[in-house]
Amino acid sequence: LPEGATATDLVLTVTQMLRKKGVVGKFVEFFGDALAGLTLEDQATIANMAPEYGATCGYFPVSAATIAYLTATGRDKARVALVEAYAKAQGLWIDETSEEPVFTDTLELDLATVVPSLAGPKRPQDRVELTVAAPSFETALTDIFNRPADAERVAVEGEKYTVGDGDVVIAAITSCTNTSNPSVLIAAGLVARKANALGLKPKPWVKTSLAPGSQVVTDYLTDAGLQKDLDALGFNLVGYGCTTCIGNSGPLDPAVSKAINDNALVATSVLSGNRNFEGRVNPDVQANYLASPPLVVAYAIAGSMRIDITTQPIGQDKKGNDVFLKDIWPTSAEIAEIQRKSVTPAMFAKRYKDVFKGDKHWQAIAVTGGQTYEWDDSSTYVANPPYFEG
Numbered sequence: 580l581p582e583g584a585t586a587t588d589l590v591l592t593v594t595q596m597l598r599k600k601g602v603v604g605k606f607v608e609f610f611g612d613a614l615a616g617l618t619l620e621d622q623a624t625i626a627n628m629a630p631e632y633g634a635t636c637g638y639f640p641v642s643a644a645t646i647a648y649l650t651a652t653g654r655d656k657a658r659v660a661l662v663e664a665y666a667k668a669q670g671l672w673i674d675e676t677s678e679e680p681v682f683t684d685t686l687e688l689d690l691a692t693v694v695p696s697l698a699g700p701k702r703p704q705d706r707v708e709l710t711v712a713a714p715s716f717e718t719a720l721t722d723i724f725n726r727p728a729d730a731e732r733v734a735v736e737g738e739k740y741t742v743g744d745g746d747v748v749i750a751a752i753t754s755c756t757n758t759s760n761p762s763v764l765i766a767a768g769l770v771a772r773k774a775n776a777l778g779l780k781p782k783p784w785v786k787t788s789l790a791p792g793s794q795v796v797t798d799y800l801t802d803a804g805l806q807k808d809l810d811a812l813g814f815n816l817v818g819y820g821c822t823t824c825i826g827n828s829g830p831l832d833p834a835v836s837k838a839i840n841d842n843a844l845v846a847t848s849v850l851s852g853n854r855n856f857e858g859r860v861n862p863d864v865q866a867n868y869l870a871s872p873p874l875v876v877a878y879a880i881a882g883s884m885r886i887d888i889t890t891q892p893i894g895q896d897k898k899g900n901d902v903f904l905k906d907i908w909p910t911s912a913e914i915a916e917i918q919r920k921s922v923t924p925a926m927f928a929k930r931y932k933d934v935f936k937g938d939k940h941w942q943a944i945a946v947t948g949g950q951t952y953e954w955d956d957s958s959t960y961v962a963n964p965p966y967f968e969g
Contacts (some may be wrong), residue, residue, distance in 0.1 A: 580690050582911055585763050586621040587851065588696045590628050591706045593688065597632035598704035600686055607637040613690045614639065614673070619648035620760040631703040631853055640652045640673035641666035653928035699868035700847070701857050703927055709874070713887040714848075716745055716866070724845045724865060732748035733785070733842045736834045742784050742844065743883075749848035749861060750781065750879035751788045751823035752814060752872045757851040758791040761799060762914055767872035768805025769917070771812045776879055777907070778897035780812065782882030784835050787813035789823040794944060795926050803921040812876065816826035826851030828861045839863050849878040877904055 580591060597607065598743045609625065622639040629637035641662070666672040696708040700719050720726050732743035757763055767852040774780075781787055789809060791797060797816060800806040809815075821827060828848070833899065839846050840863065848855075855867035861896040862924075868884065878884070881893040892901035936942065947953055954963040 580615075580693055584695055585871040585873070586624045586692045586760055587757055587763055587869075587874075589621070589693050589700045590625045590664070591691065591696045591703070591869065592693050593625055594628050594632045594698070595633065595706040596686055596688060602632060602634040602921055605634050607632070607634045608680070608682070609637070609639050610673070611687075614642060615675070616690075617644060618760075618762070619644045620762065624757065624760050624825050628703070628853055629965050635761050641671050642673050642725050643701060651922070651924055651927075653924035653926075653931075659697070660797065664897055695871075695874065697849070697868045697870045697874065699855050700866035701855065701952050703854060703869060710887075711890050714866075714908050716884040716924065719866065720744055720845055726843070730844075733844070735838045738783065738834060740783050742835060742838050742846070744845045745866075745883050745885040746783055746844070747782070747822060747878050747882055748835060748839070748846045749828055749850065749864060750875050751784050751790070751828060751848065751850040751852070752809075752875050753788065753790045753823040753850055754792070754821070754852035757872055758796055759793055761796075761918050763872045764791070764796055764803065765803065765908055765914050765921075767814075767876050768800055768803065768809055770873045770876040770907050771808040771814065772805060772946075773907035773909070774876070774902075774953070775808050775811050777894075779880050779894045779902060779903050779907070780873075781879040784832075785879045785882055786828070787811075787815075787879050788817045788822065788828070789814040790817050791819055794819060794930050795922075796927045798930065799918075799921040799923075802926075803917045805917075809876075812879065814876065814879075818951050823850045823860055826859055826861070831861065847884045849875050849884075851875050873908070877907070896965065901906055902941055917924055 580586075607629065609622070622644065626637040626639060631636070645666075646659060646663050649662060663672070668678050695707065696706050697712050698704065698706045700716070700723065704825075719729060721728055726744055730744055732741035734741055740878050752758060752764075752767055758780060797806065798807065831839075838844065845866055846864045847868065848860050848864045849868045849870050850860065851870060851872045853869070855869050857865060857867070860867045866884065870878065877888055881888050886893065888904045892903055956962070956963070
């Protein structure tokens, strides 16, 4: 991938391509020379978006990247060796000596053409390059949301700031796909670190959150000292698992919500999730954009989709000087260095050795055991389906 592009940008590009092609009911396998440069985490980011690009599944062949991941995450050496031997014996392995598979149809993507992107305001396949995200929103504001382009900002009750169309009211690092990939999480932490050093903060109307897909994320962000930088920008840990992507964003500040609804404002969210359908993220937010975790942090600081963050300042430093995205964006080398130092097999081994035991709350659940599930007729959550009867 080019310098500055992320695995998220790649998957948004792939999603757009496959939606345009039409792959409903298809099995999509990824192959080609670029596989050698993709980590398994990058591959998982792409494969896990299969529902969004419409395929029955998306998958990658087993390769050296698979073995590297299993080793790096503390798996038993004998199990890792078995996986490699089995994949090779069954013809599931791919490397530079493998014959190219035969497919019913193919698409080609040159990874060198991938650029920083978002997707929105309503569908995962509606990718917009970062350089045109601001004018794209202006078009959507009038053409999709039927709002005048020059509507005035409105006061927020009890606050000293105003809100308007295009303001980012939710900035969420969420979703198992992007938050299981160390490269983009570390990138987000580095953006936060550089922003903190310059005295930048999110705009006061932005609700920020961090919901990793794994507790290991907390371990390596803490080890690298990046969690405190994210905390300083309001990206505090809210839990592990699905949050904003499935609507678990929680309510906005009541005064902000009132200002939005009383004035029919088109508020926006920027999240590192998989889905951005209208009404899914938050009832107060009409325009939702998918983006990489570091871009989520950047938009929290900028506070608006109407700012071209590639050319306009996203804020001012402690001395009042303009700060641009390029001033806080990490290099690939910076990200890789921290990943090498802070993401260790020991972290995975420690977190997952007792994964099936659960925490004290899980262990406190009363169970009776047995070969079949004992239905609780009073449960409002898990009910016995009628098609199990006679």
